[in-house]
Amino acid sequence: MREQLRRRLRELTGITAGAGTGPLLLPVVLLGWAGRAIGVMGRAFGGARGAFGGARRAEGPPFTPLVTRATRLERARLVRLLGVEIAETWPAHRALPYLTCRIALAALAALVLASLLVSVVYGSLLVWAWLVFSPTVTVPSGIGGAFLLFLTVQGMSGLIALEARLAHHFLGPSERETLRRRIAELADSRAGVVEAITEERRRIERDLHDGVQQRLVALGLSISRAQRSPERADELLGQARREAALALTELREVAWRIYPTVLDEAGLAAALETLAERCPLPVLLRAELADEPPRPVATAAYFVVCEAVTNAVKHAEAREVAVTVTGRPGRALALRVADDGRGGADPAGGGLLGLARRVAALDGHLDVHSPPGGPTVITAELPCA
Numbered sequence: 001m002r003e004q005l006r007r008r009l010r011e012l013t014g015i016t017a018g019a020g021t022g023p024l025l026l027p028v029v030l031l032g033w034a035g036r037a038i039g040v041m042g043r044a045f046g047g048a049r050g051a052f053g054g055a056r057r058a059e060g061p062p063f064t065p066l067v068t069r070a071t072r073l074e075r076a077r078l079v080r081l082l083g084v085e086i087a088e089t090w091p092a093h094r095a096l097p098y099l100t101c102r103i104a105l106a107a108l109a110a111l112v113l114a115s116l117l118v119s120v121v122y123g124s125l126l127v128w129a130w131l132v133f134s135p136t137v138t139v140p141s142g143i144g145g146a147f148l149l150f151l152t153v154q155g156m157s158g159l160i161a162l163e164a165r166l167a168h169h170f171l172g173p174s175e176r177e178t179l180r181r182r183i184a185e186l187a188d189s190r191a192g193v194v195e196a197i198t199e200e201r202r203r204i205e206r207d208l209h210d211g212v213q214q215r216l217v218a219l220g221l222s223i224s225r226a227q228r229s230p231e232r233a234d235e236l237l238g239q240a241r242r243e244a245a246l247a248l249t250e251l252r253e254v255a256w257r258i259y260p261t262v263l264d265e266a267g268l269a270a271a272l273e274t275l276a277e278r279c280p281l282p283v284l285l286r287a288e289l290a291d292e293p294p295r296p297v298a299t300a301a302y303f304v305v306c307e308a309v310t311n312a313v314k315h316a317e318a319r320e321v322a323v324t325v326t327g328r329p330g331r332a333l334a335l336r337v338a339d340d341g342r343g344g345a346d347p348a349g350g351g352l353l354g355l356a357r358r359v360a361a362l363d364g365h366l367d368v369h370s371p372p373g374g375p376t377v378i379t380a381e382l383p384c385a
Contacts, residue, residue: 007083011160014081015109018163021074022106025099028063028070032096035063064092071095074102075171084164087172098170105163112155119149188360215247260302268298272305272325279309282320289327297333297382300358301325304366307351308337308378316341316376327384332364335380343374352378 071090078084122145219240226236263271269287276283292298305323312318318341327333345352347368359366359380370376 010081011083011156014077015156015159016113017077017081018102019106019109019113021077022103022110025070025103025106028066029096029099029103031063032067032099036096067095067099068092070099071171074099075167078163078167082160082163084160084167086167090171094170098166101166101170105159105166108162109159112152112159115148115152115155119145119152121145122148211250212247215243215250219243219247259299263298263302264295267292268301268325271298271302272323275302275306275309276323279313279321281309281313281318283309284320284322285325286323287325289325291327293327293333293382293384296362297384300362300364300382301333301335301380303358304335304355304378304380305337307355308339311345311351312337312339312341312376316343316345316374318374318376331384333382333384335382336377337379338375338377341374341376342372343370343376344372345370345376345378355380 075086075088078086124145222236222240222243226233226240229236260271260274262274267289269289272285272287276285293301305325309321309323312321316339318339321337321339324336325333345368347353347356347370352366352368356366359382362382364380364382366378366380368376368378370378
């Protein structure tokens with residue numbers, strides 16, 4: 001709720017700034033078009049002189065730096081306040097048409113702000129004017145103001161969308177730049193997936209070497225000693241049975257860490273419940289899943305929670321862990337794992353970096369907030385579409 005309020009205030013600031021820059025853009029646009037006309041005339045005159053021999057190259061239109069600077073200021077407003085993604089560079093000839101259209105949007109923004117002010121004034125009648133005016137006057141005016149406020153908020157969202165479409169149309173990113181950026185992202189995610197698979201293979205090898213292999217070696221030694229010492233055969237065979245049972249338990253643990261079969265059999269919620277039951281720390285699990293997510297998304301979500309809980313147990317000295325998983329049809333699957341440990345988790349560490357790569361391979365996003373002293377909060381969003 002607090003984040004939503006901050007975003008709305010930031011958007012209101014951006015709309016207000018856009019309305020205020022409209023009158024300032026008018027002389028820039030007029031000078032820009034005048035400079036472009038002068039430039040066209042200069043090129044035509046230069047061409048005519050060149051026909052009669054040796055004209056110097058025509059210079060670019062005047063006031064171009066002024067138009068470029070105004071466009072960069074508009075881009076900074078869109079990126080920082082309205083959250084619109086705009087390319088850092090754009091074709092020079094598109095800046096002036098963009099600023100021209102921006103003046104019309106500035107007038108529309110001023111109208112939206114005026115409506116917002118009127119709606120706030122009339123809507124507040126329900127609060128402060130009840131004792132001053134008659135209720136028969138106050139209530140209808142207050143209800144009308146509240147309805148106008150609702151329409152104005154919707155108008156703000158529409159205005160922001162219109163700002164984004166206008167900026168994308170004139171300033172980009174272009175289709176070629178978008179494709180180039182997407183190719184670079186896919187190449188990075190592919191390299192990350194390869195590295196994550198390699199790291200996972202190393203971890204499995206360590207688990208087998210340090211756990212199951214040692215148990216099997218001890219089992220073999222017990223059987224060999226039983227063959228050499230018949231008088232102690234019963235004792236050594238009993239020890240061998242215990243080692244075999246421990247090796248089987250270790251092998252099941254390794255198999256569970258590689259991939260839990262319950263994820264395929266009963267779904268993500270059941271797999272997380274099993275993980276919570278196996279954890280030595282209390283795990284407060286809240287899973288709100290309207291539908292079972294796709295298998296790759298469910299697998300990535302499970303391993304994000306598993307790695308986060310494992311880190312809390314091994315490194316954070318936490319007393320409890322809270323896990324929240326929410327998913328709605330057609331929306332992203334949201335994960336949140338929080339512990340009350342000492343914090344200081346390194347997002348570039350092997351385990352968390354592998355999770356970030358696994359999530360990025362699905363076009364998701366992983367964020368780690370772990371200040372020294374705690375708490376550690378790991379959030380992830382995985383698109384389900």
